[in-house]
Amino acid sequence: MTERPTLLPGEIAHQNFEAGYIALSYAVSYVGSVTTLELLNRRTGSRGWYNWSLLVGSAISMGSIAIWGMHFIGNRAIILDYGVESHQLMYNSSFTALSFFLPIIVLLSAYMFIGAGEDVSIVRVSIGGTTAGLAVVLMHYLGQFGITNYTSVYKIPFVVGSVIIAILASNVALMIFFVSRSRWAGTWWKRIGCSFVLAGAVSGMHWLATVGTNYRLRNAALPKSALDRKQTVIVVGTLCVFTCTCLLAYAIVVGAKARQMVTKVRKVTLSAVIFDPDGRLMVSTSGSLPTEVITDTLNSLLDQEFSKEHPVFLWFYRVSRSWTAVKDIVSGMQQHLRHVDLKKIGTEEQSELNLVFRELLCVAAKKLSEQLRHPLESLGALHDDILHTSSNSRSRVNTPVGPSDVEKLRKVSGGRGQTLFIYREVSREEASRLQAHGYRFATVKVALDVVARSLQVQREVLSEHLKNMRDASQIESILEPGVHLGCFACRANIDGGFDVLVQKLQPNLIPSVQLPISAPTDEFKLLVQSFHGMTLTNVLRMLEIKRDSVSGSERPLIEEMRSSVRALTKAYPDTFWQDAIFSSVPVTMPCRSGNVEVEHATAQMFVFRTIVPIHQRELSDGVRMAPFDFFTTQQRTFSTSRDHEVLARQIHSEFSGLSERYLRSPKPSFISPRLRAFLWPMSKRPTTAEKTLVENPFANIMISQAVDVHSAKTSMEIHELDTLRTAGAAVVVREVEEPTWAEDYFHLLMSKPRSP
Structure with missing residues (x-):
């Protein structure tokens, strides 16, 4: 070597x-x-x-x-x-x-x-x-x-x-x-x-x-x-x-x-949809929406399908627009739910089951606000629809739905869970704070696929929901101050109940147009009174006659009325309007307050009312049908509505009346009563009232300065509706909610019309 x-x-x-x-x-x-x-x-x-x-x-x-x-x-x-x-x-x-x-x-x-x-x-x-x-x-x-x-x-x-x-x-x-x-x-x-x-x-x-x-x-x-x-x-x-x-x-x-998210979407969940001022969607780093489970025992909790017509959904829809009504009692709801066995809940009375489900909704909202590190009162508003998760969520082919199949869709969930959405738009400062806590903001187009996969829903369905929530989060859908001309139309639902015709882009408003006047003048009141009880076709004919027969100051007023009626029929060109009955009694409706006080900002609407034939399925592009109960609930949720105060008192009154079996059980004491008395002989023993306040998380003292008892009316004639509207304008503290204008007009619509 x-x-x-x-x-x-x-x-x-x-x-x-x-x-x-x-x-x-x-x-x-x-x-x-x-x-x-x-x-x-x-x-x-x-x-x-x-x-x-x-x-x-x-x-x-x-x-x-x-x-x-x-x-x-x-x-x-x-x-x-x-x-x-x-x-x-x-x-x-x-x-x-x-x-x-x-x-x-x-x-x-x-x-x-x-x-x-x-x-x-x-x-x-x-x-x-x-x-x-x-x-x-x-x-x-x-x-x-x-x-x-x-x-x-x-x-x-x-x-x-x-x-x-x-x-x-x-x-x-x-x-x-x-x-x-x-x-x-x-x-x-x-x-x-x-x-x-x-x-x-x-x-x-x-x-x-x-x-x-x-x-x-x-x-x-x-x-x-x-x-x-x-x-x-x-x-x-x-x-x-x-x-x-x-x-x-x-x-x-x-x-x-990831497995937890898959498990969540198979239950009833509550998700937060938050947009920044640029319209970007907030998601976690994995691409999912912040989500909390409400319950996985929905079928045993409710006696009917959970939809936007269910009383619990209507209640939660209102609460989400008035979180201050429940923010102080959510902790009491959590205490109650700790002692409720949801596996045995099916044996309870239905009214109590609905109460439990309402508590589950509020507690889930509270957990969602804690997850976002955001106060509950500014969490957002509930979306007006429920998203059903499905096993074929990756399919991007939309199945065509004919007009005759619309009603059938209500009874078909076809999925493994349901998702409710709370939506809002945050400021740039709030968006930066959420980013600091680990959330991202991406354009809806970019984030859509990832979010759809996490929710196990079809891309197109989720896209439509997000678009509607984005539009609703930007500006409140409410009438502008002034005088309006509208059409109130109802149609019987083949599954029971009634639907009401609403604007497609603003589903909390009926089809209407605004007249170019700020308030009804005496001349205008006389003009509309002359049309009371007429059909829309006859109103147009009379306006044509009056326009050709009068001159001077009345002519411009008649021309404005005629242009407004024609604009209404042009915007919503449905044939059933021709037989709609005109009412000369204006309805005072919630409106945008603008830079003036709410009490001084008013919107008055003169209404044509009609019944849509049950076989009428084809509607113009600008309108659609909505459940009547849901529509009346929306009329109580405007930002200027005083029904928020009534709801808060009702909620406190209801939850303060829970029975003793719903109260928190006292914690076991390791010190005997005799030893406690010896160690603290001067301690003050709680009174019965104090003990109730300590043990009952819902205990509240409710004080009302005035109670307005609304008397039932046996006949819903037009002059009584006028009296009802005038009485309803009074500012009082009410314990019982008055009927909305929509409910009053529905009774008028169902009663026999009075001839002119």
Whole structure:
């Protein structure tokens, strides 16, 4: 065997590489890259400890594992001087520590510059990618400078090539990642692909530079190193194991959350739909809406299908527009529910079951507000429809529904669960706060697919719901102050009850047009009184006659009335309007207050009323049918309505009357009464009233200054309706809600019409 020559100071060491360590170095870089991109993907903004922790964690994982760890594991693959142990690379501890922290700081600044918004700036990502590539280069050559026993000799073409590879590959990886992230297409397999490219940038730069590097021995007396080859592998290996453990724990947590979301959508749930001023939708980092389970025992709780016509839904619809009515008693509801066995709830009386379900709704809303770290009173309003989850949610083909099938859809849920939505629009300051707590805002178009999959619903169905909620969250649908002309039409429902005709875009309003006058004048009142009891066709005919027969100041008024009636029939060109009966008694309706006091802002409407034939299914584009009970509920939920005060008193009165079996059970005492009396002889014993207040979370003292008892009317003639409206205008504190104008007109519609 030929004797191996001895390496002398100043000579270039022979080098070769171990393939196992080369593969290990790439694996280390890949693990760090995956961790980095996953942490960056979960960032939702630039504010809050949550986002800052993710930012710092991503810089550490990239700088310490993907770059620093890969470098030192890769250098372990370099075998110098034919494997002589004392002639292998050794490092200076100070430079090794500096090479560890410096790329972390550089990467932290690069990721901060790129930002975490949904709008991707190509310039920012390019600068950030270039900075990240330079961080790789900086760490490599700084680590090489820390070698104590050799002097590195570089070949300039290889140095330039390594810099180009690091910068180019880093830009490509980060560009793909941030663009796909902004489009909510950043699925796990795309992040894996980007991680391969990013790890390739680090490894490619390292090995191209390594191939172009020679090592010249400094002196024969090799220095001692605080960090030799084996110690380097141990340190880096420990960091990698720790990172892999964190990734495994994260995968388990994400998988559990995904399974939990699938389980949720099979129940009755409450989800928050929050828009920012730009119309972007708020979602979690996984793409789902904030959701709380209401119940999974709906069928046993209710005696009929849970829909927008159910009394509990109508009640919760009103409560969601007046959260102050329940915010102080939700804790009492939670106490009550702790003592309710939902598995045996089917044996209770139906009135009590409805009460329990109302409590479940309020408690779910409270939990949702806590999840969002938002006060309950500003949580948002309940959407006017219920979304059914289905097993074929990925299907994007809409089944055509004919007019005759509309009624049948009410009885078909076809799914495994139901979702209620609470919606609102937040300010920019509130949006920033929510981002700081870990939520993201993305355009509806971008987030739609991910949200639809998480809810297990069809994309088109969810898109329509979100559009309606977005429109409703921007401005309240309410009449403007002034004089209006409307049409009140009802149709019998084949499943029972009645539907009312409403505007398609503003379903809480009947079809109407506004007249160009601010208030009814005496001349106008005389004019409309002359049309009382006439059909719409006869009203138009009389207006034509009057317009041709009068002159002077009356003519413009008649022309305005005629134009308004024609505008109404043109906007809603349905044939059944021709027989609608006109009422000359104006209805005072809620309206937008504007810059004036609510009491002084009024909207008065003169109404044509008619019954739509039950076989009439084809309607004009601007209208649709809505359940009458739901429509009357909407008339009580306008922001200017005083029914909110009545609802609050009713809720407190109802829940303060719960029986003793619903009250919180006293906690067991570990001190006997005699011993307690001996230790605290002067303690005041609670009175019966105080004991009730302590034990009964719903106990309240209700004081009313006045009670308006509305007498029932045996005949709903038109002059009585006028009296009713006048009496209803009085400002009093009521304990019983008066009928809405819609209920009064419905009674008039169902009664025999009076001839003119």
